[in-house]
Each structure stands twice: as structure tokens, then as C-alpha cells.
Amino acid sequence: MQYTDQGKKDTRSGYGAAMTELGRSHPNVVALCADLVGSLKIETFIEENPKRFFQTGIAEANMMGLAAGLTIGGKIPFASTFANFATGRVYDQIRQSIAYSGKNVKICASHAGLTLGEDGATHQILEDIGMMKMLPGMTVINPCDFNQTKAATLAIADYEGPVYLRFGRPKVANFTPVDQKFEIGKAVLLQEGTDVTIIATGHLVWPALIAADNLKEKGISAEVLNIHTIKPLDEEAVLKSVKKTGCVVTAEEHNFMGGLGESIARTLAIQHPTPQEFVATQDTFGESGTAEELMDKYGLNNKAIEDAVVRVKNRK
């Protein structure tokens, strides 16, 4: 494989590291958190910028409203908590005070998906991408590793408009180049291939690369596309690849309903109908377990991607 794991790190630490940098470089960036500072890794930002940090307590609705208000006066608020509490719990606050009002708020959501682990389904949201992408004007980003999460966090500070940035809890392979430029809305072609396109986001990107490696041994040439920005979707990159390979597997740590796969399916249905298989949770809640156990049980790993590739190739 042309990518190497530079050492496992959690994506949330990528967020925290970028917040430290933004604290120093962007005087208008402010941070909010609802009693989960340690989990969001923003201790250094708070230490260095105490006046630019707002601890809201366990009150996410108020946090979203405060963030919307802080934009009035030119602040760039990064409102952070677990993905579950950053979306479903406060959907209407985001909808009215942030999205409809066009506020420059960055909703930064950690512990998304099954990999939150042992806390179980009450905290493991698998519907957040769907909720957020449904909001007109909302940009939805789900980076794949520490480096990309850090780069994405820095990039959204310079983008004007509401953003949902989704990342996670566990330590995962950190393989994207440390100096990779993060372009919102631009897919990253990780590996070229000719037989199938694997389109992955978030924690499924590294397993997609492993799957591509394993498939190579079986004589299948897989192209791997990393979609970090689910909305707006890089349709051009998707179409270019799929027109070449003729079939696609999408992979994400999210319900198949409302996720990346559905966005891809819509694009293809309209512009280039193509066989597609979905590696995603199947309209289910999660449960307690380790991150790895859960990803295996719910079919979100390289093996599931490889199986899906075989299925989709047979449908060509």
C-alpha cells in the first residue's frame, strides 16, 4: 500500500490540535463546549484563550443559540460536544438559529457513530449526517484521520457559513499526509483502479485502503476515493471514477439511510445509473462493546467492503 500509518491517533485530537492553532492565529475564533472539554481535547485552547471559551454546562440548546448570537459581532464560534447531542438533541436550534439564519457557526461533533463504544446506543448516533445534510446551506464534513481532521478544522475557520464537522473517539490509523491541503467539497483520490470504485468517508477510509490491497491479491483493481465533504458533494470526482470502473461501493459509519451512500446513489441515479452496494449500518441502533467489536458486528470493516465489492462486480 502506498499509505502508511504514521501511528494511531484519535480524530478528536486532530480537532483539539487545530483549535490550539486557531486560538493563536484567528482572534475571532471562539469555542463553546457543553461539559465535555476533555473529550473534545480543547484544553490548550481554553488555557491560552480563557476569555474566548464558553462553558455552557449540560445545555446544548443554549449552546447552539449562544453560538448563533456570537456570530453577531463577528466571532467565529466552534460549538463542540458529542455528535448525538450536537445534532438530534438540538435539531431545531440548529435549523432556525443557525442554518436558516445563515450563521457562521461550526458545529464540531465528536464520538460520532458506533466507535464511541461501551456507552452504547444512547450515545452512538448513526443518523447525524442525514439530519445535517438535509439542512439547506449546511456543509457536512467527515474527515478520516487525525491529520485530515486537523486540516478540516483549520479550513472551516476560513470558510463563511454553517458547517457540521464530524469526527470520533477511537485511535485510528493516521495516514493522510500531514501537509495535505484540505479543500472543502473536493474528493481525494487515494488510489487509482479500474474494476470498482470504493467511496469511503470517516473511519471507513483506512479499511477501504486495506480492502483495496486485499482485492489486488485477488486480481481486482479498486479505485479508492475519500469523500470527506459529504455536502457539497464532489459529483465530478465521483462520476469520473464511476464512469471508468462501472460499479461502486460506498462505506461509512452511519445508517445507510441519509448517509454518504444515499448522496452518491442520487448523483448516479440522475447522471450515470450504476450498480452500488452500501457498507453502512442497516437501519439499526448500536449497542455496547469495544469500537472494534462493534465495527465487526455491524459489518463496517475491510472484510465487509471486500464482500460488497464482489457483490457489486457481479451486478455489472
Added chain:
Amino acid sequence: MAELDTLQDIVTQTRRDIVRMVHNVNSGHPGGSLGCTEFVVALYNEVMDLKEGFDMDGNGEDLFFLSNGHISPVWYSVLARKGYFPVKELNTFRALNSRLQGHPTTHEGLPGIRVASGSLGQGMSVAIGAALAKKLNEDDHLVYSLHGDGELQEGQNWEAIMYAAGNKVDNIISTIDRNGQQIDGPTEDVLPLGNLKVKFEAFGWDVLEVQDGNNLEAVIKGLNEAKSRTGKGKPVCIILDTVMGHGVDFMMHTHAWHGKAPNDEQLADALSQNAETLGDY
């Protein structure tokens, strides 16, 4: 201070605007709008320190947030007559392709509006956020917000109330329109709010009550008193006793006109009780 008569003329004309706007589209919320007319007119024409023109950030001026967005008619009228947009545009209220949406929004770019409101309970959080931005910007202007009393049944308010006191956000004046009515009936029948003064004080706010919220002098006096209490470590709350539907006798003391438009005859009756002062739109 502007002459009281001049302000009273704006109040009367605003009442005409409200009933005419709502009648025109047979839709909208006249009751709460009429009850808050003195308050909104006083804010914009006497109390707030405002810049010329409008920009979203509002640095260097006082800000106002209407949380109970359904009383948009009173706000639109006051904004238009203050010069934020053409008075003639009031004629487009709630109509297709209008900037004057049923509930206020920034989406159509109407000058004077800084956040969408209408889904209740969100405005105080936004206002506090704007007050925090003013503190960061070392801007010593104030943030005002208005809330329905029934709206306080939304839990987010109490998150915001707790936050503002706990963090000494003392550059905000939040006013509660205590008209005692909501869509389904009297607030104390629907879900009792109890003693709001005691509740706000228990959360750490400085609270003052204005007994006659439909008396212009009393409202201005109350607002000035509230202003004098800012900057002292506590957020300030005004509990404003108003009469829903004030100024139109058949709309007063009832929730019936919360969200109902007058018919032609009722409009004529309402207008006869509020003689034209500044000229209809």
C-alpha cells in the same frame, strides 16, 4: 427625550399598521403585537442607541432580538417607520416573495433582523451570545430581547437564564411580555408560570416589574431604570404587564386574537379607535 406626543403618534400609527397588515392577508398575530406596541416603539425611538443604517454585526450600537417572532407585525411596523426599509413594504407582509415573512428571518435580507425567530424559546440564547460578543469586542452597548410569557414554557429559556446569571452577562435586558395569554388560553390555565419575578431572581437576575406596559411613560421609565441596572454583574429582566390586544377594545383581555385576523367590519372598528397619525402605508 422625544416629545411624548410624538411617540404616542408612532404608537397609534403602529397599531393601525398592525391590524391593516394582518387584515390584508387574513393571517398573522395581532393580539401580542398590539400589547407590545408601546414597548417596541419606546425601544427604537427613545431608549436604544442606534447607528444609521443596518449591518449584521451591529458593533457600536444597541441590539434588539424578538424571540416571540409571531408578533412580527409590531416589529416590522416600527422598523419601517424608523427607516430600516420602505413603509410601503408593510403591504407585502406574509405574501409570496416578501421580505416580511410570517415570522422574522434574515433569509430574505430584511434590514433590522439579525436572526430568525418564531420557533419559540431560542431568542434569549442568541441575545446572550450577542451580548458575549459585545463584551469580547469591548463594545459597551446593550442587548435587548423580548419574550412571550407563554414562551417561557420552553426549557431552553431556563438554560439561558441560568447561563446569563452564572456568567454575569450584565449587558442584556430581557423583557417578558406578561400578558397572561397564550394560544390555548390563559397561561395560568395552560401551564402555570407562577411568580416570574421570584423565579428570575432565584436564578440570579436583577428583576424589575413594569405594572402598566401599555403606558408609554411607564414603559420608558422602566426601560431607563433597567438600563441603569446594567453593568453591575447581573443580567436584567423586565416583567412587563401588558394587555393582549391593547388599543382595540374587542381584542383586549382575551387570547381569541392571538393569531386571528379581523374581517372588514372589525378592521374598520379597530381603525376608528386609532386615528391615522403619520399616514397609512
